[in-house]
Amino acid sequence: EVQLVESGGGLVQPGGSLRLSCAASGFTFSDHYMDWVRQAPGKGLEWVGRTRIKADTYTTEYAASVKGRFTISRDDSKNSLYLQMNTLKTEDTAVYYCARDDGYYVLWGQGTLVTVSS
Amino acid sequence: EIVMTQSPATLSVSPGERATLSCRASQSVSSNLAWYQQKPGQTPRLLIYGASTRATGVPARFSGSGSGTEFTLTISSLQSEDFAVYYCQQYNNWPPITFGPGTKVDIK
Numbered sequence: 001e002v003q004l005v006e007s008g009g010g011l012v013q014p015g016g017s018l019r020l021s022c023a024a025s026g027f028t029f030s031d032h033y034m035d036w037v038r039q040a041p042g043k044g045l046e047w048v049g050r051t052r053i054k055a056d057t058y059t060t061e062y063a064a065s066v067k068g069r070f071t072i073s074r075d076d077s078k079n080s081l082y083l084q085m086n087t088l089k090t091e092d093t094a095v096y097y098c099a100r101d102d103g104y105y106v107l108w109g110q111g112t113l114v115t116v117s118s
Numbered sequence: 119e120i121v122m123t124q125s126p127a128t129l130s131v132s133p134g135e136r137a138t139l140s141c142r143a144s145q146s147v148s149s150n151l152a153w154y155q156q157k158p159g160q161t162p163r164l165l166i167y168g169a170s171t172r173a174t175g176v177p178a179r180f181s182g183s184g185s186g187t188e189f190t191l192t193i194s195s196l197q198s199e200d201f202a203v204y205y206c207q208q209y210n211n212w213p214p215i216t217f218g219p220g221t222k223v224d225i226k
Contacts, residue, residue, distance in 0.1 A: 035215070045154075045162065045205055047215040061213040097161065103209040104152035104167040106174075111161060 002026030002107060004098050009112030016088050016116070022081040022098030022109055030054065030076040033101035036083050038094035039111075046094075048072075050101055051081070066092075088116045120144050120211050122218035124204075130226040137193040139221045141206035146186045150210035153182055153191045156220075157202045165204075166191065193223075201225055 008020040022034070036048040049062040051072045060072050071084040081098050093116045100107040121144040131137045141151065153166040164173045166182035169189060179194040193200055206218040 044220045045207070045217040047213075047217070050213070050215075063214050102167075103150060104164060104207065105154075105162070106164050108161045 004109035006098055006109040006112040009114045011115045012088055013118050014090055014116055017086045020083040020096055024079045029079040034081045035099050035101045037097045037099055040094040090116050092116050120208050120216050122206055122208055122216050124218035124221045128222045130224055131196050132226045134195050137196055137223055139191040139204055141189040141218050143187045143208055147208040147210035149185045151189050152207045154205045155202045
């Protein structure tokens with residue numbers, strides 16, 4: 001079955017860190033750019049960032065709102081995508097989705113909730 | 119950054135009626151425009167990509183049109199399962215990928 005499964009969400013204090021994971025299955029993970037997209041409670045969708053494939057030297061790009069605080073990485077040997085989130089702010093509270101990047105997003109994970117609160 | 123806007127914010131429609139949703143880009147995105155449907159508590163579902171190509175399994179009552187800066191999603195005859203929030207997304211100029219704020223289609 002083609003799917004993405006996120007994990008690692010939870011409650012963290014402002015200024016804290018959290019690492020999200022996304023396990024891919026059912027497709028050739030290493031052939032695809034992979035993105036993180038988030039959705040704050042009751043709000044719309046916001047692109048967080050992207051990692052390219054090995055042929056493109058695994059380069060990454062980030063939204064301005066998270067640049068310098070968040071890091072996206074991948075392990076093709078484990079078919080896994082990661083989002084390291086540091087210096088978290090209350091406004092980072094959201095459901096975080098990993099998504100396969102075909103330009104548009106056909107395949108999404110179920111999402112993992114990150115709550116930043118004291 | 120390309121800014122996406124959607125109108126109206128809320129659209130009240132009776133079942134069986136036609137719904138027309140608009141999406142505008144702050145600069146041309148060619149035909150690199152996608153539409154998503156999201157129901158409460160669910161993951162977004164891709165409906166349309168390339169401005170007018172239906173994704174696999176999407177009913178024919180959904181159609182997309184437009185290019186450049188003006189796009190439309192039409193639902194020809196609303197079914198009960200179509201009441202949801204709809205987002206447009208451009209993937210022509212990035213980073214960043216940008217989404218519209220959404221149009222909520224609710225029952226009139």
